[in-house]
Amino acid sequence: MELRVRRLREEAKLPSRAHDGDAGLDLYAAVSATIDPGERATVATGIAIEVPAGHAGLVLPRSGLAARHGIALVNAPGLIDAGYRGEIKVLLLNTDRTEPFEISVGDRIAQLVLTPVAEADTVEVAELAGSARGEGGFGSSGR
Helix, strand or coil: CCCEEEECCCCCCCCECCCCCCCCEEEECCCCEEECCCCEEEEEEEEEEECCCCEEEEEECCHHHHHHHCEEECCCCEEECCCCCCEEEEEEEECCCCCCEEECCCCEEEEEEEEECCCCCCCCCCCCCCCCCCCCCCCCCCC
């Protein structure tokens, strides 16, 4: 599969894998920013992508940033539809209570995973088929 990428800023880095076989492509900051404790920021990547038809792009957090600095994605996962051609931006949240987080141009800030999408037609019905779980929601499977 091919992921077509358009560089929108000279300093932008193309998505890349840290290791062969990795599911995620690293996304890089194209701008510098400081995120104060408890604050969020929209960080530009400087790229636009062409997600292949029948697929979606999922923007996911980087576990290292979460573990070391408390950096999360506000809308994880972020969804990129196949028809979107605008700049990819990442919504970062600094969950650290005391330390600001500095982002420099070229820093890895998130990951992009491409996944197939099933197109379903919506059909209204009077009843849904039964299941073992039924209507059990949050916490229904125990601790």
